[in-house]
Amino acid sequence: MRWTFVNDAYYEEEKAVLKTGDLALQRGYAVFDYFRTSDSQPLFPDDYLDRFFNSASRLFITIPQTREQIKNAIDSLIEKNQIAGDSGIRMLATGGYSPDSYTPVRGNLIIQQHPVALPGKEKFEQGMKIVTHEYMRDFPEVKSINYLMGIWLQQQLKEKEADDVVYFRNNIISEFPRANIFIVTRDGKLATPAQHILHGITRKKVLQLAHEMLPVEKRDISVNELKNAAEVFMTSTTKRLLPVIAIDGNPVGNGKPGKVTRQLYEQFMAMELQYLHAAK
Amino acid sequence: MRWTFVNDAYYEEEKAVLKTGDLALQRGYAVFDYFRTSDSQPLFPDDYLDRFFNSASRLFITIPQTREQIKNAIDSLIEKNQIAGDSGIRMLATGGYSPDSYTPVRGNLIIQQHPVALPGKEKFEQGMKIVTHEYMRDFPEVKSINYLMGIWLQQQLKEKEADDVVYFRNNIISEFPRANIFIVTRDGKLATPAQHILHGITRKKVLQLAHEMLPVEKRDISVNELKNAAEVFMTSTTKRLLPVIAIDGNPVGNGKPGKVTRQLYEQFMAMELQYLHAAK
Structure with a gap:
């Protein structure tokens, strides 16, 4: 049995509910964040908690618990669920039960945990085929629940036999x-x-x-520069690093995972293990 | 006591819930629509049902009921709730309980009814002060639940003592x-x-x-043309017609509700009464 935390108590997953008046349901108004655990050990949880509270603050969402209370709730949830191997923990804070269905009030907090399958060596070697699409998320610095475009594009990805889509604008x-x-x-x-x-x-x-390995630049990148890069890769909590081997049907470099991507992947794996070891 | 319809049954409003795994909550992925009733008589329901099914179809959302079943559920809900005067009926269809929290599956349907206060003569005479903001909704033809920007802007409206905000782009x-x-x-x-x-x-x-009264044009309108218009007004289900009397701090025309706006408002009121009378 898996448990979910809602506001102040733990519920069996099938019994964890919100009333239909919540602003997440009525207006898609909520923020979330998502981190991993490995054998019940959270990975970099403080970074994610920082971002979660920052997202909420940016959208005037009142998380009804303190950071300390949320950390304790997460610890208890992990203890109750006892998920071996990799899991994902999702924290979600909504605009709450708004009387006018529009103005955020005291939020509702949900914390869920699910087993997650991370991409293995095979997936890394296989790489990702991506396409480009003109779009920019609203409030891109905020981890809101608005995934209208991402989900809507799934159909097109299937048709184009692509694994993912990168957004561009101008x-x-x-x-x-x-x-x-x-x-x-x-x-x-x-x-x-x-x-x-x-x-x-x-x-x-x-x-x-990367700063230890090669020159690093945080800056605008054009679609053209992307398509002519020596290597391209993506990073995320559930993907770690994955090489991009094709863009809009054309190979990146020689169409295989690149050397820098591989080195950074290995270093990230080592960093992750080191963190988990030290946190025990 | 008020009732809410969820999927296939009626629940007291406080007990109408969705499980936390629903795609509306997880990813803001849902569409809705909203029409009025007057003394339990729905106003133009077929127009709204058309749009509801069209929104769902555009976002690959599977409404789990037929149009006929939804009409029956609405009729029963109105009968059970017995709301005198004006009410709003909200139909909402979500992406459902998606196993991967990303891919839409069989949707969940919610139908809610609440009393609603429509603006009266005083509000009409007072008019609306509006501001402009650069933005365009994703999938603007679709009535999705994504109101991140609209809700986020509420704070700025308060500061600017404005009643509403009109979007522009380019x-x-x-x-x-x-x-x-x-x-x-x-x-x-x-x-x-x-x-x-x-x-x-x-x-x-x-x-x-309007076609009976004056020349009508559906076309692009620049911010500048808006600000120099003789009259400006807004239309919505809960507002009917409301005059806009100021834009970004400058009066529209003489800063009072205009003649055409008033005529159209009166004609719309008459049309509404005629529809409700005929539908009885």
Whole structure:
């Protein structure tokens, strides 16, 4: 049996509910965040909690608990659920039960935990085929629940036999619906968009690691530069690093995972293990 | 006691719930629609049902009931709730309980009914002060639950002592977060944006009425043309027609409700009464 935390108590997953008047349901008004655990050990939880509270604050959402209370609720949830291997913990704060169905009030908090399957070595070697699409999320720095475009595009991805889609606007790329993007330029620099993105935690860790290895630039990247990069990869909590091997039907580099991508992936895996070991 | 319909049964409002795994909560993925009743008599329900099914279809949302079943559920809900005077009925269809929290599956349907206070003569005479804001909704023709921007802007409206905000992009106006916009030009034509808008039912009825009265144009309108219009008004289900008397702090015309706006308002009131009378 799996448990979900709602506001102040733990419920069996099938009994964890919100009333239909909540502003998340009525107006899609809510923020969330999502981190991993490995054998019940949270990975970089403080980074995610920082971002969660920041998202809420940006949208005037009142999380009804303190950070300390949420940490305790997460610890108890992990203890109750006892999920071996990898899991994902999702914290969600809504606009609450708004009397006028429009104005945010005291929010509702949900914390869920599910087992998650991370991509293995095979998936890494296989790489990702992506397409480009003109779009920018509203409030890109905020992890809101608005995924209208990302979900709507799923149908097109199927038709194009693509694994994911990267957004651009005015010819400048930003991010995937649920991941950040990096390129390795032909002259050996690492670059990643600086603005109009969600500031990913995996992105942040990769940037830390990369600074030891090669020149790093946070700046605008055009669609054309993306398509002519030596290497391209994506980062996210559930994907770690995955090589992008084709864009709009054309291969990236020689169409195989690149050397820098592989080095950073290995370093990130080591960083993750080190963190989990130290936190025990 | 008020009742809410969820999927296949009626629940007391406080017990009408969705499980936390629903795609509306997880990803803001849902569509809705909203029509009025007057003394338990629905106003133009078929227009709204058409739009509801169209919104769902555009976002690959599977409404789990037929149109006939929904009509019956609405009739029963109205019968059970017995709300005198004006009420609003909200139909909402979500992306459902998606196993991967991302791919729409069989949707969940919610139908709610609440009393609603419509603006009276005083509110009409007082008029609306509005501001402009650069933005366009994703999928503007679809009545999705995404109101991130509209709700976020509430704080700014308060600070600016404005009643509402009209969106524009590339200098072309589109709509309010929850209403359509019309102008009367200085040479006596009625104009309203043709694209990047939700096609309002009140807008449609007003266009029908206006064709008998003055030349009508559905076309792009610049911010500048808006600000120099002889009259401006907004239309929505809960507002009917309301005059806009100031834009970004400057008066529209002489700063009072205009003649054409008043005539159309009176004609719309008559049309509404006639419909309700005929439908009895």
